[in-house]
Amino acid sequence: MKIDYTYKYPRPAISVDNVMLGYADGALKILLVHRTNEPYSGKWALPGGFLHEGESLSECSVRILKEKTGLENPFMEQLYTFGAPDRDPREHIISVTYFVLINHFPVVENNAEKVDQVAWFPWSELPDVAFDHAAIIRVAIDRIRAKIRYSPLAFELLPEKFTLSQLQTLFEVILHQTLDRRNFRKKLLSMNILQELNETTTKKVGKPAVLYAFDKKKYDTMLQQQIYFEL
Amino acid sequence: MKIDYTYKYPRPAISVDNVMLGYADGALKILLVHRTNEPYSGKWALPGGFLHEGESLSECSVRILKEKTGLENPFMEQLYTFGAPDRDPREHIISVTYFVLINHFPVVENNAEKVDQVAWFPWSELPDVAFDHAAIIRVAIDRIRAKIRYSPLAFELLPEKFTLSQLQTLFEVILHQTLDRRNFRKKLLSMNILQELNETTTKKVGKPAVLYAFDKKKYDTMLQQQIYFEL
DNA sequence: GCAAAAGTGTTTAATATACACCCATGA
DNA sequence: TCATGGGTGTATATTAAACACTTTTGC
Numbered sequence: 001m002k003i004d005y006t007y008k009y010p011r012p013a014i015s016v017d018n019v020m021l022g023y024a025d026g027a028l029k030i031l032l033v034h035r036t037n038e039p040y041s042g043k044w045a046l047p048g049g050f051l052h053e054g055e056s057l058s059e060c061s062v063r064i065l066k067e068k069t070g071l072e073n074p075f076m077e078q079l080y081t082f083g084a085p086d087r088d089p090r091e092h093i094i095s096v097t098y099f100v101l102i103n104h105f106p107v108v109e110n111n112a113e114k115v116d117q118v119a120w121f122p123w124s125e126l127p128d129v130a131f132d133h134a135a136i137i138r139v140a141i142d143r144i145r146a147k148i149r150y151s152p153l154a155f156e157l158l159p160e161k162f163t164l165s166q167l168q169t170l171f172e173v174i175l176h177q178t179l180d181r182r183n184f185r186k187k188l189l190s191m192n193i194l195q196e197l198n199e200t201t202t203k204k205v206g207k208p209a210v211l212y213a214f215d216k217k218k219y220d221t222m223l224q225q226q227i228y229f230e231l
Numbered sequence: 232m233k234i235d236y237t238y239k240y241p242r243p244a245i246s247v248d249n250v251m252l253g254y255a256d257g258a259l260k261i262l263l264v265h266r267t268n269e270p271y272s273g274k275w276a277l278p279g280g281f282l283h284e285g286e287s288l289s290e291c292s293v294r295i296l297k298e299k300t301g302l303e304n305p306f307m308e309q310l311y312t313f314g315a316p317d318r319d320p321r322e323h324i325i326s327v328t329y330f331v332l333i334n335h336f337p338v339v340e341n342n343a344e345k346v347d348q349v350a351w352f353p354w355s356e357l358p359d360v361a362f363d364h365a366a367i368i369r370v371a372i373d374r375i376r377a378k379i380r381y382s383p384l385a386f387e388l389l390p391e392k393f394t395l396s397q398l399q400t401l402f403e404v405i406l407h408q409t410l411d412r413r414n415f416r417k418k419l420l421s422m423n424i425l426q427e428l429n430e431t432t433t434k435k436v437g438k439p440a441v442l443y444a445f446d447k448k449k450y451d452t453m454l455q456q457q458i459y460f461e462l
Numbered sequence: 463g464c465a466a467a468a469g470t471g472t473t474t475a476a477t478a479t480a481c482a483c484c485c486a487t488g489a
Numbered sequence: 490t491c492a493t494g495g496g497t498g499t500a501t502a503t504t505a506a507a508c509a510c511t512t513t514t515g516c
Contacts, residue, residue, distance in 0.1 A: 006235050057314035083289075183480085185496080202487095203488085204493095207486040207496075435514095
């Protein structure tokens with residue numbers, strides 16, 4: 001049952017939109033949903049929705065994430081709040097955006113029912129997107145570019161076990177520059193935040209690579225000593 | 232004339248709150264207003280207000296700034312958006328917060344009329360503040376601490392002409408550590424972003440100090456060459 | 463002439479950069 | 490055995506850190 005809510009002053013609506021970034025096939029990818037309603041019907045857009053009653057902003061972001069992907073505990077942080085009055089043709093809608101890093105790709109099936117079609121797009125081949133979502137995505141990419149240098153974000157985009165080469169390639173893709181393999185390994189290993197596993201990859205080709213895992217305990221110890229991650 | 236606005240779903244209200252930081256007498260200070268209305272009547276709070284119809288978030292922040300201080304063009308950036316449903320006892324109010332740096336202290340007189348009493352408080356001697364404003368201030372201070380290291384924020388807090396000692400003391404206050412005078416001067420001067428003026432301070436005591444000004448053109452050139460400010 | 467703050471260089475340690483060959487595996 | 494990607498060390502350059510005395514001014 002719906003009741004009506006009446007206010008003396010006009011109120012903008014509040015939506016939360018997630019920029020969900022994943023890394024696969026050597027590219028950063030962004031999850032978009034295909035709109036089937038107006039406005040911008042037929043265009044792709046960031047997964048988002050309106051804030052529910054009694055819900056906090058981060059709860060809303062988590063809910064949207066779960067609805068679209070089924071994921072529950074990825075890395076999330078608030079990105080920015082967009083509030084230009086004309087950013088939505090319907091009315092003034094404030095969008096609080098979140099930045100989500102995903103380290104494995106959920107089975108994004110068109111799981112029946114009313115769920116919108118969702119798809120991952122490489123950041124270099126984004127379709128035209130609805131609203132001001134292109135600007136939002138730009139802010140997200142700027143954020144990850146800057147922050148991956150001084151924060152252990154990279155590990156949020158890789159599977160739990162990864163090789164140093166995979167880690168290096170991820171940095172190279174995001175920073176858009178090549179890095180020296182020996183210097184990269186020296187630096188990362190000297191930080192003492194990686195746990196070397198007794199496992200190697202089994203590849204079709206080339207020498208098997210040792211697998212590592214990010215060691216959060218070591219990382220926290222490092223922070224307490226006021227030593228900071230920095231590439 | 233007020234008309235009523237009716238929505239099918241409840242809508243949180245949206246306010247904008249400014250954390251305005253200034254530097255004087257060797258301390259970072261924060262501008263607070265004294266509340267005379269409920270809730271939290273009698274407590275101090277961040278200057279803020281509700282978003283007007285057709286107004287963007289940054290316009291709202293600028294308007295509030297002008298109302299409280301008369302200032303028009305200080306450095307401003309969005310800080311964070313706070314949206315816990317219980318952060319305001321009246322109802323769900325989302326607060327989009329802005330971070331404002333002020334390099335000279337406006338005459339903050341109780342300029343008649345209905346204007347609330349405003350005052351600058353040193354960050355180490357803040358009174359009990361209303362709502363979740365203590366948390367907001369903490370985020371602002373974390374932001375300036377982190378950002379002053381890699382962004383030329385410090386110049387936004389000093390007058391146009393300043394001495395290297397003043398600049399150094401400002402860094403020391405914000406970072407809460409002492410810096411070596413010779414190394415500090417070497418580093419700042421080698422960045423080539425300061426313009427040496429043909430003026431010196433006239434003090435009661437000690438050797439007069441050469442005045443410098445931040446040279447934004449040189450700084451922009453530096454950025455284009457992908458060289459970044461870093462203390 | 464003295465108190466107070468400004469200004470100035472050098473030595474050493476730490477960190478960053480550049481660079482090329484051998485190794486282990488699967489086909 | 491060869492193609493492929495993994496793994497390793499050293500020399501040099503750059504940057505950071507530590508440190509103490511002289512200068513200029515007002516009183």
